[in-house]
Amino acid sequence: MLIAILTITGLATAFGLLLGYANIRFHVEGDPVTDQIEALLPQTQCGQCGFAGCRPYAEAIAGGESEINLCPPGGEATMIALSDLLGRDPVPLSEETAEEKPKAIALIKEQECIGCTLCLQACPVDAIIGAAKQMHVVIASECTGCERCLPPCPVDCIVMEPISQESGGWRWPFPDSEHPEIVSAPPQ
């Protein structure tokens, strides 16, 4: 009897130690669900969702503190993707969120820029270059169009320029289909 008790206790201690070690040794940094959510967000870092950026919003969704329909740049596609990922019911976007804006990038009006560096500090992706009292410039290829540089500018010299539609990046439009048809289950 005593031997049995000792054996079991010994085994339990050994496995306990093993588990404890494994927990430290194979510890996973960060939360995989948050990472997956973040991967679905457009990374514009615009803060229009009410959070400081995409990562904080992802954390809020993962923690169940926030709805999945708050990201305007992502629009409906992102909402659907989130609902697929999390198994939550799709939530319709509010009118304001659903409004699709043409893609635009920031442009600093050179003559008016006073070189205050405020926009530079606001840009989440370092897309603005400049120095104190020097004219600032937006690097077009890096700008995500988040509009975060607009409010801080004291002389309102930043405008959003829609990206000109060129035949190069053109997409075929969705066919006009007036025919009566309901998309239900796919054919087998």
Next chain:
Amino acid sequence: MYVESSKGKIRRLWDFHGGLHLPDNKRQSLQTDLTSATMPARLILPLRQHIGEPAIPLVKPGDRVLKGEKIADNTAPVCAPIHAPTSGIIKGIEAHSIPHPSGLNGPAIVLEVDGKDEWADLPAPINDFQNVDKSLLLQRIREAGIVGLGGATFPAAIKLNPGKAIRTLIINGAECEPFITCDDLLMQGAPDRILNGVRILQHILGAEECLIGIEDNKPDAISTLRSHLTDDEPIEVVRIPTLYPSGGEKQLIRILTGQEVPSGGFPAQLGVICHNVATTAAIADAVLEGRPLISRLVTLTGEGIANPCNMEVPLGITAADLIEQAGGYTGKSSQLIVGGPMMGFNLSTDQVPITKGSNCLLAPSEEEVPTTGSALACIRCGRCAEVCPVNLLPQQMYWFSRAKELEKVQDYNLFDCIECGCCSHVCPSHIPLVHYFRFAKTESWAKEKELQAADHAKKRHDFRIARLERLDAERKARLRKKKEDLGKKKPVKPAAKGEDAKKAAIEAAMKRAATKKAAQQSPPKNTDNLTPAQQKQVDAVDKHRAETTADQE
């Protein structure tokens, strides 16, 4: 199926899945002989006439250019240069309507023709190409701006450098689209150019055999090419059955070799390379004459055009000019199509220029090419899947394209679809299936791009956060150090001494300033021994200075 190919040899042919027997409508444009278009007053040369990066202009408005001179190029790996089709003055580089399904404008060079048609110095002909290094020939083909003239417009030199051993060279003379006859006429009219091009390609690729595949509705082209072959050459002209789309690259390879290009793969993987007959002729011109690609054959046909014909046209001539030269419109057509009725696209204006890839202008009557009526619900008849030459399931692809479930469409091998239009053609419900697939393709590419952009933005954002944290840490460290330093120095350097030093420094600075001021106010050195006249002038100036200073105060 077995057919007799060139040298009394019997060759086995294979068939591909599906396909359509279409009324070929080629007779109309074959009634008249090949003519050359007259040069218009203005040529429009879009900078993107090929797959890859657009060319960058090498000329500026006001420059005079000569015929065959290179006017645009790009160092990007996938690009083809553009040459002036005739001599003239560059009028501008501006947005102009281009032959593109979007109807959007694209950047183009506008050339004002001077009518002299004066040639530039062309590179020397390479007649002895058999003994010339391949890289030199490839360079010549690249510099001549040659792209796939069958409509694919992929730069030819890149396709000729597959980095794989090539056994079979296939020359595509199938011309399977209804209405188009320009390749047919080229084969009848210029067999030597084509065959010389074939010999050059065979030398470049080291291919053992070359098969020229031509549909059996072009007997004249077949016999002409055969009669120009010498006996001991490993080149065969193979007559293949007329079945749309036998001229699709993968379909033609299947017919002639029995091999299937794997999904998402390239013919070169199988040791096969395929080029169009017109491309081959252009390559012969470039190598044997040094002539860049500045013109092409175009079919003008359909009941909407008065005199259907084929013309050799300078690149950059507008569709309107060309149709004018073919007798103008008859009013029997409501559409204008670039390319054939199956794979071409509608133009919204006839002011677009002919580019390297435009092989046909078609203005069909309603009987020839009906405009599709409104679509009905899919009745699941399965006919689309029966005719698909790639053996896809268009009905399923349609379903998911409609639901915008792009990943699912891709699971059904969307990207293997060659957009041949067979499925749309047979669909009893008139569903524009190909349109859905084109939509799904471009949408998938755009999504892919967006994902990459998001990834990039995230990296930059993370980097910024890391940088801000680092800067903050550094600032804090500096502050801490300063505090520590201050704590150390206090007993050694009493405050009083510091104040003394400050005072001393201020005094020294004031002294320096005083000396400087004195130096400035010291009288000029050259005022001794002045003549009375000079003295008078100096006095006048001094007086004036005193007055103005007083005024200012």
